[in-house]
Structures are given as structure tokens and as C-alpha cells.
Amino acid sequence: MPVDTTAGHIEDTKLADALSERYLAYAMSTIMSRSLPDVRDGLKPVHRRMIYAMQQLKLDPSAGFKKCARVVGDVIGKYHPHGDASVYEALVRLAQDFAVRYPLVEGQGNFGSIDGDNAAAMRYTESRLTEVAKALLEGIGEDCVDFRPTYDGEEQEPVVLPAAFPNLLANGAAGIAVGMATSIPPHNVGEICAAALALIRKPAMTTVELLKHMPGPDFPTGGSIVEDADAIARAYETGRGSFRIRSKWEVEQGRFGTWQIVVTEIPYQVQKSRLIEQVADLMEQKKLPLLADIRDESTTDIRLVLEPKSRGIEPAVLMETLFRATQLESRFGLNMNVLGADQVPGVRSLKDVLQAWLDHRHDVLQRRSANRLAAVNRRLEILDGFLAVYLNLDEVIRIVREEDDAKAALIATFDLTELQAESVLNMRLRSLRRLEEMEIRDEHAKLSAEKQSLHDLLEHEGLRWKRIAAEIKDIQKTFGGGPLGKRRSLLADAPVEIDVEAALPVERDPLTVILSQKGWIRTVRGHGQDPEALKFKEGDALGLSVECYSNDRLCVFATDGRAFTLRVGDLPRGRGDGQPLRLIIDLSNDEDIITMFPVEDTRKRLLASSTGRGMIVAESAMTAEKRTGKQVLNLKDRESAQVCVPAIGDHVLVIGQNRRMLVFPLDQLPEMTRGLGVILQKYKDGGLRDAVVFAADAGVAWPDPARTRSFADLKDYLGKRSDMGRTAPAWATRKPRA
Incomplete structure (x- = not known):
């Protein structure tokens, strides 16, 4: 009898190699068998197996319903070796007309709602196939697709369905794999068929020509797609992009000049109950100052009633505030990453998919x-x-x-x-x-x-x-006409920007923003604060202070060249210590704050780096209300931002660490929104010490704000930008700029 030499055998393998091999196997399994749909029938394996199992159970549209538990049992017992909960969730979604544009399963019982309610247990619900699913299966018994053994080898399952119905584009798909994802919105099947017929007639048709027949997504919950036509064309051409969806609304007139807004359609995949909770929370936080109340009067159709605080408010302005702050407006991403006929994943254009x-x-x-x-x-x-x-x-x-x-x-x-x-x-x-x-x-x-x-x-x-x-x-x-085939999402032009700020009630409380040396920020009421009267933590002291108003935007400029925008009204108030600024903005401990100032859209600033490169930037171009800020001044290695001063005047004064000073006209500096800048002054060694912008007829109050130097005092230092300059006078180096 031969001896089994493999028993107890241990093979040495590097942990990195073993992990990479196993993780790659897991990643491929996730991509191929779980997350990405097939470009041919638009189905993932669980959906394909479910539909095939229901066909084997003879659950045709003309047949009677069967318990979902029976369907799930057949699916996991014969074809799909996974948990019953995940299979039932997939079945439920295929039956929800608010989740799937053309349902593949007809459900009987409680299959959930747009409010986010869960479906009843599978033992209580029943299901059968729809005519759409029947079209996907048409001819499957006529050797038109390949079959393969199931996971236990006892049955056969189709590799792909015949797919007479263009399911991938009609119902869309979404999934997250390992290292890749897919997101395809649903479309109108009548428009898809028109585009496909046009492509048969003219195989060289471009994406723009196809979009004449199939102009954009068609979501089951309707809404308005307010995206620029060029952006839509670019998204379908590259296979990547996004679509901006807004709720549909109308104004209902009441008695004595009163009115209310009624929302009848909400964006796709937005739960109505969570949307109402979000609006209510924002009202409680007083972030929706124009809205008085929201009511849900929905039955089978959506009806959200929005009441304004005053009948003098413009309805469009009220809705604009809601679009900006709530899920009444959302974005749906386009990422047409699918498995091809060769089972290789890739991002495809609309023409490639068709x-x-x-x-x-x-x-x-x-x-x-x-x-x-x-x-x-x-x-x-x-x-x-x-x-x-x-x-x-x-x-x-x-x-x-x-x-x-x-x-x-x-x-x-x-x-x-x-x-x-x-x-x-x-x-x-x-x-x-x-x-x-x-x-x-x-x-x-x-x-x-x-x-x-x-x-x-x-x-x-x-x-x-x-x-x-x-x-x-x-x-x-068959499917392009009637209530099912009628387009639900309205295609509209990109909306005109509405100045919401001008319509909001203005509260201009005078405030002083205090930033301590250790980075704690707060506001105190009023202007003209006495620095000696301000209190700080032990070992801390005043760093910067700025007088502004509660409705101002505060720009904070850091040594890494980034600008951060904060709303003054949202900063902590009172006589306490405030809040660490680095918890509000994403700034590392290695970087410091150069300056902070209230933003004025008409004002410009001179930005300069430590090596003497600079440019002019409009303050409006420096705003970015996000934690990561906005990179305005690009920097090279071992370089930092050094200067951020108002560009008010017609000349620039620059002084280097080498004690050489240069004055040149401001118009020699370019105005940019972001960049490295240009050379202000050349240095053999050292770098920039300071820079200031001034008007020739008014002179320069620098470095001592109490003493103004006339332009005549600076004529000897007048030159061209990027010159080396001349040795600075004693007054220019005696005291740093205040």
C-alpha cells in the first residue's frame, strides 16, 4: 500500500506572497461573481440565477404566484451558494418599481416602500416573473447561450441570458468590487431601442448622434435632470461622469395671497422619510431661514408640502436654499464599468455598451x-x-x-x-x-x-x-409605450444661478475673530477689542485678530499655500477658549497660519512664496468651504507661502533676506486663480523677507504703519520685476511690518 507523503507536509511561503495570492483570488471572485454586471444581459450572477430558477419553477407572467421562500430555497439550493437574506434582498429590489425602472419580478405582498420600509419576511410574500424577465429568457432552451455546471455539479445554469430586452441600460446597475466599482443609471427602453436601431443603420455613429435618440437617464422616481448637455455627452463618451437630479415641484396658491410648494417627485434612491428628517433637522438648526414647515401628505403618490415663512419670498429662491442644503437635489454617478463577453472588466462608452x-x-x-x-x-x-x-x-x-x-x-x-x-x-x-x-x-x-x-x-x-x-x-x-414606457425624468437645461444670499434675512452683528498663538479660534461681540483684556489658556497669547461681521466669510491662508473658508457666524462665540482651528480645517501641525481676512469678492491679494515667486489672486478665487481647503499657491520642495497682502495700489515693494529692495509696477504681475506664480525678485542666497502693494500717489506706510514714505523716497529702487534690486535703506530693515 503506497504511503501518503503529503500528510503533515509543510511548505515555507513568504507571508506577502501568500496574502497577495489569496487576496487576488478573493478580488477576482468579487469582481466576476458578485459586483459587476455582464454587458450582454446587464445582470449579476445572483439576479441571473434567480430569474432562471423562477423560470424553472414555471413562474411565468401568466402563471400563479409562489412563495418567495420557495424561490429563495431553489436559488441557494441549486445555483447560488450564499445566504438566504442576501438573495431575498436581491429579489425584493427587482420587484420594487421605485428602485428598478422595469421590474423583473412581480411581487404580491409587502415589498417595502420609498420611505425605506423593509419588505415582509419571505414566508409572507409571493412572486412571479414579469414580461420583461420573460423577454430576457426568450429562447434560452434553444441552445442560444452556453450553460455551465452549478457549484455542486448537479445542475446546469446559463452563463448569460439571451437578453432580448436591453436590461443593462434600461435598469442600470450599481456595485462595489475590490479596486473598482460600477454605477449605471436606468434609461428609457423606447429611447434605447431607437438608439440601437440607429446604430444598426449606421455603425459609425458617434456618441453625440446617439444622444439625439437617447438623451439621458430616465429614473423610476422621476425628477428633473438639470445637467449641461456637453457634460452629459462627455460622460457617455468616456463612461464616467455624473447627473444632477432635482425634485419636481409646483406652487399651489392659497387664500389671501398665500402659497405653498408641493414636491411631487424626489431624486432617485433618496428615501422620503430620511429626506423629511434632514429638512426638519436643518430647520431646527436654523439653517433654512426661509422655510416655516414641511408636511408629508403622500399616499401612493409623493406629496411633500413646504410652507414659506413669508408670502413675500420668491418660490424659486426658497427651493434654491433647499436644493443646496438637502437631498431634494442629488447627484447620480456614471461609471460604466462592466464585464465584457470575454469576462474582462472595463469602463465602456455608451456606444460600446449598445x-x-x-x-x-x-x-x-x-x-x-x-x-x-x-x-x-x-x-x-x-x-x-x-x-x-x-x-x-x-x-x-x-x-x-x-x-x-x-x-x-x-x-x-x-x-x-x-x-x-x-x-x-x-x-x-x-x-x-x-x-x-x-x-x-x-x-x-x-x-x-x-x-x-x-x-x-x-x-x-x-x-x-x-x-x-x-x-x-x-x-x-411592447415596453416603450403605455405607463411603463413613458419617460418619467424631465430633461432640463442647467439651472440659472440664483443669488440666495441676497434673499436671506441678513444679520450683520459686529464680531472680532480671535486666533491664539496655539491655534484656538473664537469670536467675541463688537469691534475695537482691547488686546490686554482678552484671556487665553495658560502659556497662550493673541496671535491674530480680525474685525468682521456675522454674515462674512473668513479666509484663512496657511504656509502650505492653501486657503480655507469659514463662515464667521458658525465659529464658536463667547469669552471661553474657543475651538482648535485644526479641528475645523484639515491643516497639519507642521504648517502655520499666515493671515486671515473677511472675503470681499471685488478685492485682490498678492500671494508670494519664500523663494520670491508670486502672483495676484482675486479673493473670490480663494474661497472653498471644505475641510481640505483650496490649493491656491503651488509650492516646490522646501518652500512655503510667505506673503498674503491686499493688492490695493499700482506698485509692489519687495525686500529679500539679503537686505536688497526692489519696487516695480503691479501690472507686471499676472492675475491667476492657482499656480506657482512668477519671480518677484532674484536672490543669490536667502529668499523673500516681505512684500507689500501700495499706490504711488499715496506712498507706502511700511514697515511702520504710523510713518508713510512718499514715492520719491523709493524712486532709486524702481526697476523691473525679477531684478535683484538695490541695498535697502536703514528704515526699511529697522522694524518688521506691523
């Missing part, structure tokens, strides 16, 4: 036609045998009664094939009547004509594409 579906339909048609031709040939062979023996039935009866090997005798006597002889022997006695012979001849003639038609179809590609176009027209006629 062409892949058409190529699949072409392959299905060829395989169905070849399968049908083989069946017709077999039947014709049998009918030829029947017709051959009908001329001498008495001899057939004699052979059957007297010969030991009737089959061989029939073959020898009538020159039959084995199939023909076997069919004759299996013939029923009642088929020997004369009428049956006539029916056989009629069937033979019809099949002969069908055979010729199938031959022509398989030999001529043009005929095949005509057949595919006819099938697509049937799909367009």
Missing part, C-alpha cells in the same frame, strides 16, 4: 437559427421516411409481424436511415389513415420552406441584422 448588446443578440440569433435548422432537418428526415413507407403499408405491416429484426429489414427494403426506421416502428396505428399522409405532406412543405429561410438567414449577415432590427422594434412597441 454595440456589445447588439453583438450578443447577433450571436444569439445565429445559434438559435442553427439549432432550429438542425431540428428542421431531423424532422424532415423523419417525414421523408414516413412518406417512403406510406406507398407500401402492407409490406411494412408484414415486416413488423414476420421479421425478427424489423428495423434492419425496413432499412434494407425501403432504403431508410436508422432514425427513419426507428420513427416508422414507433408510429401509432391511427397514423396509417389517408388523412394523416396529407398532413405529413403539408408539414414537409412548410418545413422545407423554413429550412430554406434558415439557410438564407445563416448565410447573409444583412438578413440577420434585419431580423434583429425587427425584434428590437417589437421590444420597443
Whole structure:
């Protein structure tokens, strides 16, 4: 008996190699078998197996319903080796008309709601396939797609469905794999079919031409798509982008000049109950100053009532405040990352996705036609045998009664094939009547004509594409009309910007922003604060202070060249210590704050780095209300931002660490929104010490704000930008700029 040498065998492997091998296997399994849909039928494996299992259970649209627990049991028992909860969730989603544009499952019972309510347990709900799912399965028993063994090898499952219905674009898809994701919005099937027919007529059609037939997504919950046409075209061309969706609303007039807004459609995948909670929370935080109340009067249709605080408010302005702050406006991402026919994932354009579906339909048609031709040939062979023996039935009866090997005798006597002889022997006695012979001849003639038609179809590609176009027209006629096929999402132009700030009630409380040396920020009421009266933590002191108003935007400029925008009204108030600034903005401990100032859109600033490069930037271009701020001044290695001063005047004064000073006209500096800047002053060693902008007729109050130097005092230092300058006078180096 041979000895098993593998038992107890240990093989040394590097942990990194073992982990990478196993993680790659997991990643591929997630990508191929869970998260990304197939470009041909638009389904993930769980959905494909579910639909096929329901077809095997004969849950056709005309059949009765069966318990969802029965369906889930068949799916996980035969095809999909995963938990029943995840399979049932997938089934429920395919039945929700607010989640799927063209449901593949018809549910009976509680299948959840747009409020986010869960479906009832699978033992209480029932389901069957819809006509859309039936179209996806059409011809699956005619050898038009490949089958493979299931996970236990006891059953067979389709690799892909025939997909007469363009499911990928019609219902969309979403999924997150390992290192990649997919996000495809639903579209209108009538428009998809129109685009596919146009692509058949003109294979060289561009994306822009396709969008004339299929202009954009069509979400099951409706809403308005307010995206620029160029952005939509670019998204479909590259396979990546996003669509901006707004709720549909209308104004209802009341008595005595009062009015209210009624929202009838909300963006796709937004839960109505959470939306109402979000609006209520913002009202409690007083971040929606124009809104007085929100009510949910929805039944089967959505009806959210919004009441303004004053009838003098413009409805468009009120809705603009809500669009900016709530999920009444949302974005749906486009990332057409799908598995191709070769099972390789990739981001595809709209034309690529449509062409892949058409190529699949072409392959299905060829395989169905070849399968049908083989069946017709077999039947014709049998009918030829029947017709051959009908001329001498008495001899057939004699052979059957007297010969030991009737089959061989029939073959020898009538020159039959084995199939023909076997069919004759299996013939029923009642088929020997004369009428049956006539029916056989009629069937033979019809099949002969069908055979010729199938031959022509398989030999001529043009005929095949005509057949595919006819099938697509049937799909367009069946599903593109009626309530199901009517477009639900309105396609609108990008909205005109509304100045909401001008319509909001203004509270201009005078405040002073205090930033301590250790980075604690707060505001105190009023201007003209006495620095000596301000209190700080032990070991801390005043760093910067700025007088502004509660409705101002405060720009904080740091040594890493980033500008951060804060709303003064949102900063902590009172006589306490305030809050660490680094908890409000994303600034590392290695960086410092250069300055902070209230933003004025009409004002500009001079920004300069430690190496003496600078530029002019509008304060409006420095705003960015996010934690990460906005990179305005780009920096090189071992370089930092050094200067951020108002650009009020017509000349720039620059002084370096080498004690050389230069004055040049301001118009020699470019105005930019972001960049490295240009050289202000050349240095053999050291870098920039300070820079200031001033008006020639007013002189410069620098470095001592209490002493103004006239332009005559600076004429000797006048030059061109990027000059080295001349040795600075004693007054320019005696005291740093205040």
C-alpha cells in the first residue's frame, strides 16, 4: 500500500506572497461573481440565477404566484451558494418599481416602500416573473447561450441570458468590487431601442448622434435632470461622469395671497422619510431661514408640502436654499464599468455598451437559427421516411409481424436511415389513415420552406441584422409605450444661478475673530477689542485678530499655500477658549497660519512664496468651504507661502533676506486663480523677507504703519520685476511690518 507523503507536509511561503495570492483570488471572485454586471444581459450572477430558477419553477407572467421562500430555497439550493437574506434582498429590489425602472419580478405582498420600509419576511410574500424577465429568457432552451455546471455539479445554469430586452441600460446597475466599482443609471427602453436601431443603420455613429435618440437617464422616481448637455455627452463618451437630479415641484396658491410648494417627485434612491428628517433637522438648526414647515401628505403618490415663512419670498429662491442644503437635489454617478463577453472588466462608452448588446443578440440569433435548422432537418428526415413507407403499408405491416429484426429489414427494403426506421416502428396505428399522409405532406412543405429561410438567414449577415432590427422594434412597441414606457425624468437645461444670499434675512452683528498663538479660534461681540483684556489658556497669547461681521466669510491662508473658508457666524462665540482651528480645517501641525481676512469678492491679494515667486489672486478665487481647503499657491520642495497682502495700489515693494529692495509696477504681475506664480525678485542666497502693494500717489506706510514714505523716497529702487534690486535703506530693515 503506497504511503501518503503529503500528510503533515509543510511548505515555507513568504507571508506577502501568500496574502497577495489569496487576496487576488478573493478580488477576482468579487469582481466576476458578485459586483459587476455582464454587458450582454446587464445582470449579476445572483439576479441571473434567480430569474432562471423562477423560470424553472414555471413562474411565468401568466402563471400563479409562489412563495418567495420557495424561490429563495431553489436559488441557494441549486445555483447560488450564499445566504438566504442576501438573495431575498436581491429579489425584493427587482420587484420594487421605485428602485428598478422595469421590474423583473412581480411581487404580491409587502415589498417595502420609498420611505425605506423593509419588505415582509419571505414566508409572507409571493412572486412571479414579469414580461420583461420573460423577454430576457426568450429562447434560452434553444441552445442560444452556453450553460455551465452549478457549484455542486448537479445542475446546469446559463452563463448569460439571451437578453432580448436591453436590461443593462434600461435598469442600470450599481456595485462595489475590490479596486473598482460600477454605477449605471436606468434609461428609457423606447429611447434605447431607437438608439440601437440607429446604430444598426449606421455603425459609425458617434456618441453625440446617439444622444439625439437617447438623451439621458430616465429614473423610476422621476425628477428633473438639470445637467449641461456637453457634460452629459462627455460622460457617455468616456463612461464616467455624473447627473444632477432635482425634485419636481409646483406652487399651489392659497387664500389671501398665500402659497405653498408641493414636491411631487424626489431624486432617485433618496428615501422620503430620511429626506423629511434632514429638512426638519436643518430647520431646527436654523439653517433654512426661509422655510416655516414641511408636511408629508403622500399616499401612493409623493406629496411633500413646504410652507414659506413669508408670502413675500420668491418660490424659486426658497427651493434654491433647499436644493443646496438637502437631498431634494442629488447627484447620480456614471461609471460604466462592466464585464465584457470575454469576462474582462472595463469602463465602456455608451456606444460600446449598445454595440456589445447588439453583438450578443447577433450571436444569439445565429445559434438559435442553427439549432432550429438542425431540428428542421431531423424532422424532415423523419417525414421523408414516413412518406417512403406510406406507398407500401402492407409490406411494412408484414415486416413488423414476420421479421425478427424489423428495423434492419425496413432499412434494407425501403432504403431508410436508422432514425427513419426507428420513427416508422414507433408510429401509432391511427397514423396509417389517408388523412394523416396529407398532413405529413403539408408539414414537409412548410418545413422545407423554413429550412430554406434558415439557410438564407445563416448565410447573409444583412438578413440577420434585419431580423434583429425587427425584434428590437417589437421590444420597443411592447415596453416603450403605455405607463411603463413613458419617460418619467424631465430633461432640463442647467439651472440659472440664483443669488440666495441676497434673499436671506441678513444679520450683520459686529464680531472680532480671535486666533491664539496655539491655534484656538473664537469670536467675541463688537469691534475695537482691547488686546490686554482678552484671556487665553495658560502659556497662550493673541496671535491674530480680525474685525468682521456675522454674515462674512473668513479666509484663512496657511504656509502650505492653501486657503480655507469659514463662515464667521458658525465659529464658536463667547469669552471661553474657543475651538482648535485644526479641528475645523484639515491643516497639519507642521504648517502655520499666515493671515486671515473677511472675503470681499471685488478685492485682490498678492500671494508670494519664500523663494520670491508670486502672483495676484482675486479673493473670490480663494474661497472653498471644505475641510481640505483650496490649493491656491503651488509650492516646490522646501518652500512655503510667505506673503498674503491686499493688492490695493499700482506698485509692489519687495525686500529679500539679503537686505536688497526692489519696487516695480503691479501690472507686471499676472492675475491667476492657482499656480506657482512668477519671480518677484532674484536672490543669490536667502529668499523673500516681505512684500507689500501700495499706490504711488499715496506712498507706502511700511514697515511702520504710523510713518508713510512718499514715492520719491523709493524712486532709486524702481526697476523691473525679477531684478535683484538695490541695498535697502536703514528704515526699511529697522522694524518688521506691523
